[in-house]
Amino acid sequence: MGTTNGRGTKRRPWSKGDLRELKTHSRNKSPVKKISRAMKRTAGALRQKAFSLGLALVIVDNQVMTLAMHEFIRRFLMHVLPAGFHRIRYKHQSVAAWSSLSGSTAVQPRAHPQ
Numbered sequence: 328m329g330t331t332n333g334r335g336t337k338r339r340p341w342s343k344g345d346l347r348e349l350k351t352h353s354r355n356k357s358p359v360k361k362i363s364r365a366m367k368r369t370a371g372a373l374r375q376k377a378f379s380l381g382l383a384l385v386i387v388d389n390q391v392m393t394l395a396m397h398e399f400i401r402r403f404l405m406h407v408l409p410a411g412f413h414r415i416r417y418k419h420q421s422v423a424a425w426s427s428l429s430g431s432t433a434v435q436p437r438a439h440p441q
Contacts, residue, residue: 339368341376349373353382 345366352362359370366373377384408414
C-alpha cells in the first residue's frame, strides 16, 4: 500500500477523497491542527501537499491571549537590557576561537556613554 521510510513507518498515498477533503478545508480556512486530526496526517505532510497543490492553509490558530498589565510588562522587560549593557551576537564563531584571537580571555569593560 504505502512506501516505507528508513524507520519502518508506512506513508499512506493520497487518495482522491483525501485531496478533495484537503481542498474543502483550505476553502473553509480551517487551522492545520484541526485538519491533521481529521485526516490523521501530520501537519508537515499537509503543508507540503497543500504547497504542491497551490492551496493556502491557516498555519497558526488565531488565538488571542489576554494578559494582565503587570504580567505583560514583566514579559516585555525580560527582553530589555539594563543601561550600559550591549547585546552581543556571535555568528558562526565559537567563543573560544574568538577569545584566542583577541589575545585575552577576560572581557574588558566599555566606557559608559553619557
